[in-house]
Amino acid sequence: MIRITELRLPIDHPPEAVEAAILQRLKIRSQDLIQTEVFKRSYDARKTATLAFIYTVDVSVKDEEAVLAKFTNDIHIRPSPDTSYHFLAQASALKAPDFLRPVVIGFGPCGIFAALLLAQMGFKPIVLERGKKVRERTQDTWGLWRKHVLNPESNVQFGEGGAGTFSDGKLYSQIKDPKFYGRKVIHEFVKAGAPAEITYVAKPHIGTFRLVGVVEKMRQEIIELGGEIRFSQKVIGFDIENEQIQGVKIEGHEDLKADHVVLALGHSARDTFAALHEAGVFMEAKPFSVGFRIEHPQSLIDKARLGPHAGNTLIGAADYKLVHHAKNGRTVYSFCMCPGGTVVAATSEPNRVVTNGMSQYSRNERNANAGIVVGITPEDYPGGPLAGIDFQREIESKAFELGGRTYEAPGQLVGDFLEGKPSIEFGSVIPSYQPGVHLTDLAASLPAYAIEAIREAIPAFEKQIPGFSMKDAVLTGVETRTSSPLRITRGPKLQSLNIKGLYPAGEGAGYAGGILSAGVDGIKVAEAVALDYLAS
Incomplete structure (x- = not known):
């Protein structure tokens, strides 16, 4: 088969446009095209006004050798690689x-x-x-x-x-x-x-x-x-x-x-x-990360990432990936971003609170959520291979206490978090976490260096996603199980x-x-x- 890369089509193209573009690209007639298989489809959102799908397709054609010969200098038309899986062994050979x-x-x-x-x-x-x-x-x-x-x-x-x-x-x-x-x-x-x-x-x-x-x-x-x-x-x-x-x-x-x-x-x-x-x-012991879940209206993320194409069902709910290197040497980044999803209770031990994110296939819930987490290393929790577990447990137990000891999670509005004062009532963003969110001051839930880094990162993320630091956005604690601590x-x-x-x-x-x-x-x-x- 032949692989064609960088095949661009308007975001709202009809299904038959893919085959037409292939015929035009290869300069062949429709009767010479035997089979088409889409290998990859992405979209280019760098210029939201001209949003387009970008295809990689594998095609089978008559006289494949002659077609390839016409495009020997075209890096976007090449023989398709073998992407099938091949077993290395069988028990019958024992x-x-x-x-x-x-x-x-x-x-x-x-x-x-x-x-x-x-x-x-x-x-x-x-x-x-x-x-x-x-x-x-x-x-x-x-x-x-x-x-x-x-x-x-x-x-x-x-x-x-x-x-x-x-x-x-x-x-x-x-x-x-x-x-x-x-x-x-x-x-x-x-x-x-x-x-x-x-x-x-x-x-x-x-x-x-x-x-x-x-x-x-x-x-x-x-x-x-x-x-x-x-x-x-x-x-x-x-x-x-x-x-x-x-x-x-x-x-x-x-x-x-x-x-x-x-x-x-x-x-x-x-x-x-x-x-x-x-x-x-x-x-x-190995590095991992700790932090909070942050929730915004999904419509805000869609508008910031997709511009005039926000809400287009062909694209779906927008996501994001953010990184900030804080002045105190810590790296803050978004983790496991869930478009149109919910924040979920993810503890496995009694009297501890852990959060995670979840979405259904439709990704059509009101809020977007993601972990906003800070990288830590074994130097932050010395004591051997299992020390990271003790570090996690201490944070999760503190979150349980701050949440009212009922498995509700401690939460805080972003505006209050940045100003360093406890939250009293929710604004326009209602958190999705069940069994519930107890408003408080999250500063006590994580080490001071993590709080300092996150407070610096959120306004920095605003420059990439307008509205990211909106006062009514909600932080829910804590996210501790980003990866294994060992x-x-x-x-x-x-x-x-x-x-x-x-x-x-x-x-x-x-x-x-x-x-x-x-x-x-x-x-x-x-x-x-x-x-x-x-x-x-």
Whole structure:
């Protein structure tokens, strides 16, 4: 096939205009065009008055060699690269067919794709998930949002689908992906029922409610291929002998023997991190970020980003990405921006408050929200690999107190936050966080250097998005789980540095950030597990 890049069309073009533009670009007749597939579509908003879609398309034509010969000097017309996924191994090639089945701990995006790939390669994995099936955990999650009742083992963080289920379902990442693992992730989502457009739009997303059905279908495929998904099975210990994993200990169940274990824990499995540390698994503290969620009217963001095209249904709700380097040396940036979404309660531990952002596929809620967070390093929380967890817990406990000790979140109007005075009543922006927002002074919720940096950053962001520092915008605290506070370091074969057969993976191990990168890492680790089986 031939790939054409930088094919520009007006934002309101009719569907048939894509084929017409291809014919014109390649200087061929319609009967010479065999097949067209959109590989990518984005829009150029740098000049909002002339907003346009920019396409990358793959086409099949008659006499492809002759067509390419006409454009040898055109960098935008080239042979299409092979973006299909190719399995590296199959269990059928094993010399000893009676192998111990691989174990995957955790069934979030990383665990799902690690298990799915292992199943597709014939290794029949066993998945241990501490939480419940996705629909059951959804009910438990609503129990916190609507009734102030937290289930520590079934919530936004724990359960089938992982934390990504209660998010925007964003499937874009800045990872380098020369082997097109990301395409594999996206195609598996589509196969499981996600909208087909996620294969080509520039910033694909699925949305929370759609993710539920997608995750269920992926689980069913793993089972049909011989895998097992065991819910409500919490790993509490590890059997390690001679620097080799021998099995795992499960609360309320018999120990499970295993010599290949994937740690797809997610960033909030704090008790499992402690068990690994106690077992002597090498890990180290790493940087992460803390801050607040900020909410504005989505219409304000649309107008600032899209100008006269604000509200265009072909484009949808606008997003943003902001960075500010503060005078005190801290970096403040927007995190996990959710257009037309809601701020959600995301704690997994009693008497603590944590926020996150979520959107449905439609992205049509009144407010836009994003984390406004400050980068911190292990120098800010000295004390070893688990010190970052203690740092997070201290902030989350303080937020619980400031919110009134009812799982309501502490909040403050942006105008009051910048002036350093507590808020008393909401203005034009009504926060979306459930079970509710308790107005207060957020200055006590984070370290002074973080408050100072955020107070400097918000007016700076105003220069990029007019209205960003509007007085009635709402800050809701706290955002602490931007990424794992530690890394379970691994070597070149993706195994733990000091424990053979243990494969740290995804966000919890410090090797991913978001659904797409976590899924990609799950694939890479599954390949490493399969190759190790074949080598033994």
